[in-house]
Amino acid sequence: MNNKGKHGERKKSYQKRNRMLLLFIILAMVLVYIICQKREDETYATTTSASIGDIIDIVESGQANVSRYIVYGTHLNLEGSLDITNPEIEDVKIAIKKASGEETLVDTTYEYENGNLSFSTLDKINKGLDLESLEETNYYVLLKVISSNEQESYYSLSNDTEYSDPIEYYTLTRNNSNNRIDIRFLTQNSASAMALSVSKIHKLPNxxxxxxxxxxxxxxxxxxxxxxxxxxxxxxENGLELKKKLENLGLKVLITRDGTETDEYDTYNIYDEDGRVTMANxxxxxxxxxxxxxxxESDFVDGGVEVYAANNMDLTLAKTFADNIVDEADTTYSKMQTDKVENGVYVRTLEVNPNSSTFRGYKGIYDEVPYLFIIREIGGIATGAYVNGSNSSYGENIYxxxxxxxxxxxxxxxYMNVNSDLRNVVNNGDLYMQAITDSINSYYKIR
Ligand SMILES: [Zn+2]
Incomplete structure (x- = not known):
């Protein structure tokens, strides 16, 4: 009996302890759920954006009109004009201004004629304002005109383009963290201003x-x-290896095909829903x-690496790819001279007659655009992507x-037809991919 009684008491305390344990587990689960929810929310957090009132005191009454604004890669560029009389201009900049007054300046090219000042940061489409470098806060994008008497005037920007939706930009993943940047035009009564809101997030959208x-x-x-x-x-094989290496740096990587594709060429039609251009865009x-x-196939027998990029862009990263591949994979710069800009770096444009060409539906191109479709067609207006469906055999690039x-x-x-090249890539592809990974890591300061 005694034993039984003792046993019963012990059983009761077990039950009590179990209930406490269960309660504790439930509480812990609820806590984890709440934290996870919070993190999910933060992923899609909308930044508190500044209001126009914050800058009304520092800007002049006239506004500059933006005729183009483009994000190409990691940089924001814009061009536009301002009506201004007798300004005695010394210099013109784009000022990225914090509410505190602190500013970052971006160089522009500019021209003044008959009361109209035109400006552009688009000289190099992958330069301009480095979105990766912005701290977490709100900014205004202003036109800064410096007069010869050292007077500085700021003008807010109004949107004179066909683009009305804000751009949602996400910085590259570094240490499992990204910034989300909303690029938008604020309007209030008749005033307008271009603004950037930068906020930290903990996970890129899917x-x-x-x-x-x-x-x-x-x-x-x-x-x-x-x-x-x-x-x-x-x-x-090399692409899959490169994906692994970049993911080891913490980057989130998409590959346009993984070897599971069928022989139906249509699957790889570049403008299809799962085509490479659409996927990239x-x-x-x-x-x-x-x-x-x-x-x-001709008598060119020298091998070596060639890196192609768009025209009108800064080629530092292209050069870094070429240099690192030559160094790390023990190969050479290609000796091909056509379209060569620097050792290993090439820029090739379409150079077609804008009035007569129907090449791949490009009739009506008004400017030089990159020859290689993958570079051109993923760049939007920055690279003159143009396939509009007018040539039915090439589909349409809706971006x-x-x-x-x-x-x-x-x-x-x-070169496939140069034995030493083919052998080196087949046997040492890993070194080529490491060189590309190292280039991205150093250029974008990932780690
Ligand atoms: Zn090829």
Missing amino acids: DVYDVVIDPGHGGNDTGAISGSYEEDEIVL KSGAKILISLHMNSN RNSNVGVEGYLIELG
Whole structure:
């Protein structure tokens, strides 16, 4: 009996302890749930944006009109004009101003004629304002005119473009963290101002990536062939390796094909929903790396690496890719001279007659645009993406008029028909991909 009684008491205290434990577990689960919810919320947090009232005191009464504003890669660029009389202009800048007054200046090219000042930061489409460098707060984007008597005048910007939606920009992932930047025009009565709101988030939205890797060709398109080697297979294997390496840096990476594709070429139609151009444009990524192997049927027998980029852009990163690949993968710069800008760096444009060309539906192009479709068609208006469906065999790029573009690089790793090149890429592809990874890491200061 005694024992039984004792036993019963012990049982009661067990039950009590179990109930406490259960309660504790439930509480802990609720706590974890709340924290997770909070994190989810923070992912999509809308920033508190400043109001126009904050800057009304520092700006002049006239406003500048913005005729183009573009985010290409990691940079914001704009151009526009201001009506202003007898200004005796010494210099013109774009000022990115915090509410506290602190400002960052972006160089512009400008011209003054008959009371009209035109300005542009678009000289290099991947320069301008570095969105990656902005601290977490609100900013105004203002035109700053410095007169010869050192007087400084600020003008707010109004939107004179066809773009009305704010741009949602996400900085590259560093230490599991990103900034979200909302780029928008605020209006209040007849006043207008361009503003940036920067806020920290803890996770990129599901459909937003840092980098896109595009292994060239695929499906029934093998690309170049040499003996039993096919270009599409070599670049796919390397693309998957590059994805792993960039993910090890903490970057979020999208790959345009992974080898599960069928032989139906349509699957890889570049403008289809799951086509490479559409995938890149929808990715929110800042940079795309397209991997290819070169080949030349003529008597050109030298091998080596060629990095292609858009015209009108700063080529520092392109040069970094070429230099690092030559160093780390023990290869050479290509000796090909056509379209060469620097050792290993190439820029090729369409150079078609705007009035007569129907090349791939490009009739009516008014300017030089990149020759390589992947660089051109992912850049929106920054690169003159133009395929409008008028040539039915090439489909339509619905992102051709976008003012947000992905900075594109196409890397020809080596020549399929040059034995030393082919052997080096097949055996040491890892070193090429490490060189690309190191370039991205140092250029964007990821780690
Ligand atoms: Zn190719």
